[in-house]
Amino acid sequence: MSSILIAVIALAGLSILFGALLGYAAIRFKVEGNPIVDQIDALLPQTQCGQCSYPGCKPYAEAIADGEKINKCPPGGEGTIQALADLLGVEPEPLDAEHGAARDVPTVALIREDECIGCTKCIQACPIDAILGAAKQMHTVIASECTGCDLCVEPCPVDCIDMVPVETTLQTWHWEQPQGPAENLIATDRQPAVGGV
């Protein structure tokens, strides 16, 4: 009889001890916020363009964490969808055309400055404060900060904003991936080279 009692007391004591430990750990090591949101947010391109119908990348990340589809980010394109699919363990889906097509080349906004009337509408539209200017003063885009989200184009009353492809400089240029249709040929398939100086 006493042995049963001892066992019950011992087990009860252990469960109380571990319960207290777990309870303490739950408070001490509590994770603030939803860590998956930050991980998703890190994969999004941060253009803050709102093409996903959310007012920025973080809100979309939160929506994805709540079960929203992962194929609504045109600036990220297939790469972002693949990365999100890998992170969340879901099947990658093709980009939802409803939210726009992926861009071939990165672009930046460019204000034709002599046409700018200084209305500040584009400044209010820019999600990342990348347009400088003041009322009745000419505005200009900080090209290095512009994400090319297009949001400033629509509000401009005089249509003086163009989206131009980002120019390649010596600093940003890199070699293309070698493309050779002949790569799968065997030696006997060799064709004489064309071109040359």
Add this chain to the structure above:
Amino acid sequence: MQPITLHNFDGGIHPKENKDQSTQTPIATLPIPAQLIVPLGQHIGAPAESLVQAGDQVLKGQMIAKPKGFVSAAIHAPTSGTISSVEMRELPHSSGLLGMCAVIDTDGKDQWIEHQGIENYLEVDNQQLIDKIRESGITGMGGAGFPTSVKVSVGERKIDTLIINAAECEPYITADDMLMRERALDAIKGIQILMKLTGADNCLVGIEDNKPEAIKAMEDALHQVHGEHHIVIVTIPTKYPSGGEKQLIQILTGKEVPSTGIPADIGIVCQNVGTAAAVYKAVALGEPLISRITTITGEAVKQPQNVEVLIGTPVKDLLNFASFKAGKKQRLIMGGPMMGFTLKSDELPVVKATNCILAPTAKELPANDFAMACIRCGMCTEACPADLLPQQLYWFAKSDELEKAEQHNIFDCIECGACSYVCPSQIPLVQYYRYAKGAIKEDRAAKEKAERSKIRFENRQARLDREAAEKEAKRKARAEAAEKAQAAKKAAAAAAPDSADTKAAPAPAASPQDLEKLQKQLDAAQTALKKTMDKIADAKENAPDKVEAFEKAMAKTRDKVKSLAKDIAAAKKAAAANPAPASGTDTDKGDPNSPERLEKKWQTAQARLETAQRKLKEAEEQGLDTVEALRTGVEKQQARVDDAKKAFESASNSSTETTTAAKPAEQAEEKPTAPAVDIEALEKKLRAQQDRVEKTQERINLAKEQGLNTVDALQKGLDKQMLKLNELEQQVKAAKNSEGA
């Protein structure tokens, strides 16, 4: 001095050297070409900032562009002449991109600008030497073109060994070889300056054993140096790429530069021998870097040789000098066959890092257009001097698995081309690695930018939230203030009737204050009415389409006036009932304001009637369609005037005798002023008088019943009223008669 133990690095290849062709003749000097194209960005880092404009005269050695930022180098005019333009031109770069270039039309005089070296250069402050090197635009002459002033600014790091790279391992190139043969002393003196700058205890000059003349010349030069120099000329076995910085360090010291690190991390600085000579010229003679020794070789040139060539010289001039004859599928390569790149045209200029122009025939260096599948033979792995796995990197780069490529240390690849050289499938492996490196760097830049964008977006969001909160707070504060003000008003209003003890519970509107308020409101409404009438008149004259709207407004105002008048009447009644509920007869006596007020009211009503009549007349004259409305308005007004008059008169009659006595006099006075008053008015007056008489009669009766002492006075008043009544009756009769006549 103890002998240096040589080490080895893994991999490496032994391609055909092809160096003898260009070492048969001494270094020639190229005649000054007609035009020089000097790119402003010839180095790693920011392009220099132009100091000249088209049309400027420049002298040889004059700075035409100053360094912009820390990692940058100055650019000088290689000879005297005129700047014909500063414009975007194609650069001698594998990208083929455009860059800012100063184009100089030379004048052939080759006139130097005043320049001066530092005499006792081994005793002056290091900073002075570094400034001089920076001013002179010295960059690495080995190929990469890193600004030397930056590389020798070692700061706090302890450097124990300076390694001079004179291995020149790439086939065909002999520029450093010829430099050492002919200008060994310049190089040694330059080494001394570099040793002083870096604080290195000793210096190792690594020369491959295929350059015995250069080794001998260097050793001879070393003998000429007085005192201790701690410089050792080390002969190393010929193997490609022993001239790679990391490989040379490993050969000479056995130390390996850590992955993604720089030699300074292990206390070593590595400089090219050509750079050392250029440093000497800049520091001791004050001559900036405006020319260099370049090998011009290949089977397509008849006289392969080394030439001292001005920076900016078009390749075409160089080729002509060496009797170049273009063949079939002619290629021009800047740099060596292993690491060089194909030039797109022969108009491109020689830059500071151009150590070789290779013009091979198609047979000599056939273009590789036939890459085949990787067979995983592993030859590239054996050849790799950086101990990487080239075939793995190839697969990753090909399938865009950039992360894996990075994990396989793709950034330790020195792009020497040994793997491509040995590849039996002739896969352009290095191009894949270059692509992968570039793509990874681009990704990193994009990530960094995304991070920045995120921060900017969050900051903006925070700012907008803050502004919204501030606005909300302001709005709340305003609303609260308004609420408080209203509460205070209410409290005041509630306190006022309390203080007035006349407040009547059943009819609170009866308090004198309220009465006054009502009266004021009425007055205001009446003025509004008047104004509206004026406006209507105006509108009738000027804008008939607005008349209707005004009339509507007037009708509204009139309704308001009416309701106010009613209110006032009610209030007055209540007020009258309150102070003397027992005797209704003395009401007017109890309220001294009443007769005067009523008189006023009557007068204003009268005035309004007159204006209304005037308007009606005007309308009738103009034949407007508003006549009807105006007429009814006049009639109403008339009725109101009568009411007011009646009220007033009844009030004044019921008051003391003096008042009543005064009234008939007034009325009597009125009569002559208005003799032509129409009968109607007279009749009305008559009726009113009759009313009055009746009322007085009633009062007398009441007084009699109650046995008051006012009976006599009232009786007297009644008599007078009767008199007046008779008078009126007579007037009416007379008027009727006159009308009838």
